[in-house]
Amino acid sequence: MSHQFAFVGIAGKPNVGKSTLINALIGKKIAITSDKAQTTRHRILGVKTTPDFQLVFVDTPGIHEAKFVLNQMIVKTANQALLDVDVMLWVVDRKKHPYDDKLYQSFKALGIPIILVINKIDVLNNKSDIDQLIMSYLTLGDFEAIIPISAIEKTHLTHLEEAILKHAIEEAPMFPEEYTSDQQEHQIISEWIREKILTLTQEEIPHAVAVVIENIEENKKLKTLDIRALIIVERESQKRILIGKQGSKLKEIGTLARLDLNKTFDRKVHLELWIKIKKDWRNKMQDVMTFGYGESRD
Numbered sequence: 001m002s003h004q005f006a007f008v009g010i011a012g013k014p015n016v017g018k019s020t021l022i023n024a025l026i027g028k029k030i031a032i033t034s035d036k037a038q039t040t041r042h043r044i045l046g047v048k049t050t051p052d053f054q055l056v057f058v059d060t061p062g063i064h065e066a067k068f069v070l071n072q073m074i075v076k077t078a079n080q081a082l083l084d085v086d087v088m089l090w091v092v093d094r095k096k097h098p099y100d101d102k103l104y105q106s107f108k109a110l111g112i113p114i115i116l117v118i119n120k121i122d123v124l125n126n127k128s129d130i131d132q133l134i135m136s137y138l139t140l141g142d143f144e145a146i147i148p149i150s151a152i153e154k155t156h157l158t159h160l161e162e163a164i165l166k167h168a169i170e171e172a173p174m175f176p177e178e179y180t181s182d183q184q185e186h187q188i189i190s191e192w193i194r195e196k197i198l199t200l201t202q203e204e205i206p207h208a209v210a211v212v213i214e215n216i217e218e219n220k221k222l223k224t225l226d227i228r229a230l231i232i233v234e235r236e237s238q239k240r241i242l243i244g245k246q247g248s249k250l251k252e253i254g255t256l257a258r259l260d261l262n263k264t265f266d267r268k269v270h271l272e273l274w275i276k277i278k279k280d281w282r283n284k285m286q287d288v289m290t291f292g293y294g295e296s297r298d
């Protein structure tokens with residue numbers, strides 16, 4: 001049998017489950033997820049290889065009305081990441097939103113085949129709810145396929161894969177078999193730490209944080225990986241919240257991040273976290289770029 005290949009964009013509003021889906025499709029955590037909107041800030045490649053095909057999934061930041069410079073940059077990243085894909089998964093969940101009409105028009109304008117993926121069906125009550133949701137999206141226009149799934153419970157993913165493969169082309173794999181993601185070590189570390197901050201903080205804090213890795217060093221004597229990271233916030237009040245009572249919050253963030261990092265790097269990680277205030281960094285292009293959100297400046 002011939003070998004199939006495709007680039008597959010995963011796009012949609014924030015918080016619909018795009019990163020949960022890419023992790024489920026790859027079978028490994030490559031992208032952080034959280035219950036807060038605007039979790040993903042980078043384009044992340046996830047590669048699935050079988051003897052018959054290679055699918056390169058592109059997870060993108062949720063597209064939203066962006067006010068801060070940071071958000072304008074990450075929405076730009078999402079839009080640019082979709083330019084080169086062969087097929088796109090438009091992920092939606094639970095309820096059609098007025099913003100979906102605008103989103104559909106902008107996706108349609110790209111001229112890329114769109115598969116509508118209705119996620120989180122585990123929380124929909126019955127089939128008629130799903131049918132109603134499908135009908136409401138069909139008022140927008142046609143789709144290559146409409147696939148209801150649950151990324152968390154991994155239901156109907158094979159069905160989704162089959163729909164994607166209809167848009168694959170006959171081509172040799174682009175990446176080696178064992179290659180699963182394009183994320184660099186420092187990005188994985190910074191994202192894993194940011195995920196814990198997203199989980200453990202509320203309101204504006206999750207959005208006001210950037211994590212910069214200052215140093216990664218193999219400690220040959222102790223056989224540990226020693227990491228020093230800076231958590232950037234915008235104000236003194238945010239710093240206080242992140243530190244918590246007698247340092248308890250920061251300690252909790254560090255402990256959870258370390259457990260994840262131990263697993264990812266398969267060795268003991270020693271993690272040192274520092275907090276730094278950079279006033280209004282989200283609205284300053286220079287800072288946004290410095291903290292690693294400048295992939296798509298052009």
Ligand SMILES: Nc1nc2c(ncn2[C@@H]2O[C@H](COP(=O)(O)OP(=O)(O)OP(=O)(O)O)[C@@H](O)[C@H]2O)c(=O)[nH]1
Pocket residue numbers: 013014015016017018019020021032033034035036037038039040041060061062063119120121122123149150151152153
């Ligand atoms: N019940 C249910 N929850 C889900 C499912 N998939 C994702 N979620 C939850 O939805 C929330 C958002 O998931 P993410 O994967 O971070 O969403 P995202 O679309 O990548 O969000 P952004 O990166 O902000 O654009 C998390 O709390 C997930 O656990 C699902 O199939 N069922």
Ligand SMILES: [Mg+2]
Pocket residue numbers: 018019020031032033039040060061062
């Ligand atoms: Mg995401």
